[in-house]
Amino acid sequence: MDSEQKKYSIGFRVWIKEENGHYLGRGRITLLEQIKTNGSITKAAKAMQMSYRQAWQMVEDMNKLSNNILVEKILGGKGGGGAKLTKAGEEAIEIFYLLEEKIKNYTEKLSKEINL
Amino acid sequence: MDSEQKKYSIGFRVWIKEENGHYLGRGRITLLEQIKTNGSITKAAKAMQMSYRQAWQMVEDMNKLSNNILVEKILGGKGGGGAKLTKAGEEAIEIFYLLEEKIKNYTEKLSKEINL
DNA sequence: TTTGGATATGCTTTATAAAGCATATCGATA
């Protein structure tokens, strides 16, 4: 009847803030996953084509804003060192995914109601 | 009992996509409002410290992706011309605010459930 | 006590999105 022809959908980004700054977003969660997989910040950064500089800074920021650090640094050792996720780090990933998922479902529901 | 001390909240951004690209987000809605207030793209851009170039491009993009244009351009006339919102433009603002509001409420609800 | 590969960090370079500049064009009004 009317001339609606274009199709619209809803996009979103979500993140968790702490009083002193950005805490967790998509990028940081991906970094955590890569650290988990690769066992070091260096390798994680390389894997996601990010500079070590930035990856290291992200880890630093996250750890500062968390109640319990998410990434544990290992200096020395037979491999020269590395980094691994703490329990809190693993949980952070879970929590963030759940959050994202819920909002995704909600926006999909909303997009059906919207009439542009 | 446990050592939870930091306070977390959820931040988000939402936008409306059309198949051929980004359609409406915070920035564009603000621009629409400024055009409504100021009656021209030039003045709207100035008011929000945005370059005319960019503001004009945004209007162009929005109009291309909408079923009915959101901004009507006026060339010539006693003031030399200007721009004003169409009915669809006014509605777009309403719809976007409603969308943002609903998601805001939902994230606030979710933030209470989250335990970091 | 040497080795190794990682963490840690200052400094320089680069990439690119945004801004800025210049100028042509538009057309209702008076």
Place this chain on the structure above:
DNA sequence: TATCGATATGCTTTATAAAGCATATCCAAA
């Protein structure tokens, strides 16, 4: 038909976040 302040658009410059480079430091293991 001259005017006016806006729209329209190519081209150049700038700002700045990200990347890249260089190098010092760390310490468990062998």
